[in-house]
Amino acid sequence: MNVKVEVFSAPGCNSCGQARQVLKSLTEEMGSGHFEWREVNILDELDYAVEMGVFATPAIAINGELVFTGQTSKDTLRKALQDLLPGKQS
Amino acid sequence: MTTTDKSLRIGDVAQLLGMSVDTLRYYEKINLLPAVNRTPSGIRLYYKKDLSRLRFIQRAQKMNFSLAEIGDLLKMREDPQNVRDEVRSLTASKMQEVEEHLAELTSLRNEMQLLLNLCRGSKDGCPIIEEINSAEIDADDR
Numbered sequence: 001m002n003v004k005v006e007v008f009s010a011p012g013c014n015s016c017g018q019a020r021q022v023l024k025s026l027t028e029e030m031g032s033g034h035f036e037w038r039e040v041n042i043l044d045e046l047d048y049a050v051e052m053g054v055f056a057t058p059a060i061a062i063n064g065e066l067v068f069t070g071q072t073s074k075d076t077l078r079k080a081l082q083d084l085l086p087g088k089q090s
Numbered sequence: 091m092t093t094t095d096k097s098l099r100i101g102d103v104a105q106l107l108g109m110s111v112d113t114l115r116y117y118e119k120i121n122l123l124p125a126v127n128r129t130p131s132g133i134r135l136y137y138k139k140d141l142s143r144l145r146f147i148q149r150a151q152k153m154n155f156s157l158a159e160i161g162d163l164l165k166m167r168e169d170p171q172n173v174r175d176e177v178r179s180l181t182a183s184k185m186q187e188v189e190e191h192l193a194e195l196t197s198l199r200n201e202m203q204l205l206l207n208l209c210r211g212s213k214d215g216c217p218i219i220e221e222i223n224s225a226e227i228d229a230d231d232r
Binding site (some may be wrong): 050051055 | 201203204
């Protein structure tokens with residue numbers, strides 16, 4: 001099953017673009033076929049963002065669960081994604 | 091009540107709780123508040139327990155509970171182990187209403203917190219709020 005990644009961003013959020021780029025390069029590195037990802041504009045989906053518990057941007061949810069808020073290092077993201085790839089799950 | 095309990099006069103209670111003295115007298119008249127202690131000259135004296143009961147009434151009114159319902163809830167508050175089944179059932183139902191209201195308030199608070207966080211750090215006003223406003227204006231124009 002694909003890993004579902006969502007990046008919550010908002011207009012005026014300078015570090016959102018950076019988070020998006022990091023995620024894009026990571027998913028390419030690990031095989032984009034394993035991932036299903038989308039960018040969520042908080043202003044378009046405010047109810048969903050609140051329901052997910054987003055309080056700041058950028059925020060990243062993996063498989064429907066908010067896992068990172070604010071700037072996150074590439075290594076931390078890589079580890080979080082790797083753990084969910086097929087063959088890595090317990 | 092103990093002798094160390096500090097008492098307040100009706101005007102002080104009205105000011106403290108933001109209620110009118112007429113309301114305080116009315117609550118006593120309809121037994122939402124048991125007969126308040128009085129000085130020999132008839133001046134009402136309110137103690138901590140009375141204030142607690144009045145605050146409960148205020149909170150319940152903010153939830154739009156009727157005075158009759160509040161009266162029943164106060165019976166539960168006085169003697170939770172010996173109330174009638176209807177009062178217990180009403181309390182459970184009102185608690186459910188409070189839970190739902192609380193969930194709505196929490197969601198509203200979180201949404202406002204999120205919007206404020208998005209605005210923080212922006213020197214040129216609040217682009218987020220402006221964008222929402224312009225989206226609403228566009229929607230109204232449609």
